[in-house]
């Protein structure tokens with residue numbers, strides 16, 4: 001299974017990652033609940049997240065004063081700290097390669113979200129790992145940074161399996177099955 005050709009892996013990865021954007025679009029989010037898509041590939045791990053702005057800063061509109069602008073900028077900086085937000089087994093030797101964070105409303109580029117009532121942050125993280133097969137657990141550390149975040153509903157896909165998971169403040173470690 002580990003030597004599954006990339007051509008076979010691609011359609012599988014499309015399910016949660018590439019197709020996720022379409023699934024997310026237009027769907028009303030729930031405050032306190034973030035969504036996470038995780039793809040463990042042959043040499044890298046890709047994490048895509050969508051988080052209601054309410055869970056990050058407590059509102060879903062453009063910052064209105066200096067304090068709110070500072071809080072928004074702070075949230076954006078913290079969301080880019082991929083190495084702190086996600087911890088893998090040391091044996092897998094993963095390091096953060098890319099962190100793409102988009103939140104036009106928080107950045108002051110848009111007055112409100114696409115549907116006017118809600119706005120979210122979308123983030124994609126890429127980790128390069130020397131040995132992704134050694135990943136048995138992924139600790140997700142967003143709950144300490146963002147106190148309003150209560151739950152992460154996730155989906156993981158690898159060459160071995162595809163699974164859904166839920167993380168909370170007291171259960172923040174995603175354990176890979178089928179190791």
Ligand SMILES: [Zn+2]
Pocket residue numbers: 029031052053054060117118119
């Ligand atoms: Zn909302």
